[in-house]
Amino acid sequence: MFAVETIAKTDDRRVVPICHRVFRRATDEDRQQFKAASVALAKGLADGTLALPQDPIEADGWSDNRLVAYGYRRWIELFNDRQLLHLALLMKEVSALEEPVRTSIAMAFSDHLTTNCMMASYAHGWRRLTPLFSVRAFRHIQRPVELNPWVERTGRGSFPNTVRKLGQAAAYARAPKEPTVDGEFVPVALRVPKQHGTIHLGSARSLKFLANASVDVVMTDPPYFDNIAYSELAQFFTPWLSALGVINSLPRDQVTTESLVARKHQPQSVQHYISGLGEAFAEIERVLRPKGIVAFSYRHTEAPAWLALAEAIVATGLHITRVLPMPGEVGMGLHGQGERGLWDAIFMLRRGRRATDPELYVSEQDITAAEAAVAGWRERYGTLSIPFNAIDAVALKRAFLVGQALAKGKKGGVKNRITLKQALR
Template identity: 35%
Template sequence: MAKTGQAKQIIENRRGDTFGGWPARTLLEAGDIPIAQIAELALREGQSSNPLYRVHRWFARRVGSQFRSILTALTLPPDKANAFWDTYLGKTSVHGAIVLDPFIGGGTSLVESMRCNARVIGFDIDPVATFITRFELAASRMEDHYLEIEQICKEVAQLITPLHRTMVDGVERDVLHHFWVQVKQCSNCQSDVELHPHFQLAYSKEKGLQWVFCKDCHAVHELPIERKVLHCSCGKRTTVSAGTHGNGIMTCPTCKHTQKIAADDLDGAERPAWRLFAQEYLVGTGKNCTRHFKRIEEADQALYDRATRKLRMIGNGLLVPTRSIPREGRSDGRPLIHGIRLYADFFNDRQKLHLHLLGSAIGRVESDEARRCLELAFSEHLTTNCMYTAYAFGYRRTSPMFSIHSYRHITRPVELNPWQDGVGRGTFINTVRKISKAIAFAKAPEELHPEGTRVAYEDDFERKQACLGSVDDVLSGSATAAIETQSSEELHLLPDGSVDLVLTDPPYFDNLSYSELSDFYLAWHQALGIAPPPYDDNVTSAPILQNLAITRRSDEAIKGYQERLQQIFMECNRVLKPDGICVFTYHHKLSSAWDALGTALLHSGLSVTKVLPMRGEGQGGLHTYDGTIKWDAVLVCRKGNQVTSASLDNAAVPRTAIKQAKQQASAYAEDLAKARKIGFRDPDRLNLERAMIVASAVIDPANPHLVPLSDALKTSTTG
């Protein structure tokens, strides 16, 4: 790509930068870093992450310690391994370096790079990813307290909190949670069936108690936790565990007929019907309050009906998304197969009223920074204020939508009182407070110490001068960061040889359809008028079809993934300086995913100089099962020459390299197995082995000592 005169001038201006380039061979390329200790930090970070990374959900975000470790090891030569932790804990600096991430996702790579004094440039095709990252990079210049935010919260709370109260023994109490249940008609006897997975509302192992309800009258009872059957005063007997729904199958209690609750196709499902049946209310205030359960009375239903009437009075001015959920290109039929076709269908009337009043008030805030904080809080607040919010029975708190990276249909959702202060996971006040903590952290960050403490992060980063600008502004030194909402297949904003480091985490083949999930947030951003071009209307969905991650494993889809990833790697190679480095993380259980990556990488011109394992996630949770990969392969590359496309299908691997990859991966596995708690298992060894095979690929089809890359990857097996 030819440089413009302006681009040439930018490069001339940068010659005086203080960044002196990378060592001829880095500590990262030598591989002499404390991998097990870094993994221990990753596990701890999963429990206590950087507050900046908690302000808004993003999917499959890598831990900050992973990227910080990479940056640290890049700054040191191989003979400085003993300086790793001192450098990590306060002296890591790539002052003046230009760092590019072509797949910013949740922004972790750029945040960690900017903390090390780099100037950062990020691209992502997903507008929600760029929305989150812009806040993270600008947070250090914001105030952690705005009077306008307090005023907004007070104004909306006064309108909504009266709708979250209940009468108990003649005394008005605040409700914390409202319990709903989906009602579905039996196709055999036409009875209405409440889809309860069981008849327990909550339990406390510590107290040895459980709270269960009658399947007939919904009266709530406190029982010993070991009790299996409830004998209600209404005369009905309820087996606590014998719910009417499980594993997607409904059992009618009247006629015992069973049927699926999901439709077989996207057009066959009816919109879910919900019934309010119980509440969790508060006695007292603050930390001394106690929580209790009760069934719904007529007055409680009347309060909800009042919200419905208020909502209807607003009419066409309602600030709620009107857009349909996209159907084309989906990897998952949910939520459409459960009858949810509009994004508004995720919310009941009281929730819609709350969000309308809150969004309207946010739009009137004059301060740009205060409004951005409120917009971020609003977006994050959505997942705990919808009918896909579940209840964690043992913890007695909400489990937000996307707690697992999918649309998990909830037959017994919980509605949160959004204006409780202190108590209540995901209330708006607590979400705002979370953002304030993130801003305070950005101004005075701390770092987890390998010995178990948390220490202040010592650096010379001028946070007050950090600012967002254009790509040209970053290259010329007049801005610290630039974020663009676009594909990285053509990085036309970047001239040749303008980037010192590419640090990224590309989509892992088909592991996650990012935009399929992020479109939920985008629909609300559009309703609020804060979505960036070209998404600044009420009809354009997130780039589900344009996103690099594939939604099906056909030969055509795999080929498309490889070709697009190759184009992006080629662009990364083009914009790298002659001594530039590209580091990226990757994992996948399929050899076809590694084949696509390896072919793309081989023809991009990037040359792999090192492969090593690094834990990219914290403690296992809902996504952990046998075969789950928790460790990424980190591939370190140097700038090289592109391979002609005529040889595109001739990637091959020396037989000796296959043997060596198996030996090296097994050696890592044996060494890391000594620290059992860091969890390096056989799926992680296999993943690393395949990365090493990919790193050894060459173009030389005539050599009898070579094995086609696809065949070489298939020789890797578990066990």
């Protein structure tokens, strides 16, 4: 604990301007308060008035083993004693709430965890706390930031602010608004559905709760090969939500088996990704109506990821009708820094294709068309505030080639054809 940020007091509870915020060294009183929190936590755990999840970090088989390499063995080790005291007290109160309030507040509690842990850092450029998963990985933070968890308005990720976010979402649902081209928001009519929606928790590889040819539109966001192992990152929340009774912990082997994360240097892992994604697309084809449409986004900087996507789709009766670019990041924050791709490829698919040739290939004309399409996109979008850079150009060219290889009507015998694997390189 090397410094404490203090903010000037205001009588009207307005957000304090950054220019009025100062830093001071931690005092003996600050250190005594921290020690007192440690004593209170130990006493509460010893006499049973407080409880914390004790789940171990089971990282065997993970694509990213940094967390255990840092020396962490239990999930609560990612928090200091004062944070754990706060979370234990808060969890005790949340557990006593009646449904459906308890589950709703537990969502705010879950959001609060990423800003109230020792993997929260300080973003000097924005002068504010940067939560865990601002970069989608477990990063080692040399100087963690601890916030006041109860401050309102000012304070990114404090508990009152996470609750307020839920309130804002509920208010929008009751009175929706849409943006206009001049940056304003205008009210829109509230649409009341004729029947209630249904949320189903399960694997996309088994949509047995849906009848054949019963779905008009499928919008999905498949795993991006080895980019983000969501199943690994999500384990951070599991012990807490399980202790609150909101979720049931899945068996670890089930999580590992059903998670689609490819490790490009492990052929068996890549094949698991391709076959699993292929099963999901096959189920999508089954439930899609004859004139239905599928839309999904995809992004990666390396050729094997695009080939794996194509190989997952080729065994189905789906064909790609359109490939379009769309910003995948807002151009701000840690994910927007440096030379990295910020644009996704959006794929549109329909039913009606049966491969007459199992090999994926493109023609020289397809490659020329891909280069022309990317040049056009770059000319059109290259001056936007979200950069359309050389990395995006390469990725979107590969996306276009995947679209060409999986277009309807591809037949064998085309002269000068090139395997998709070669073209993607």
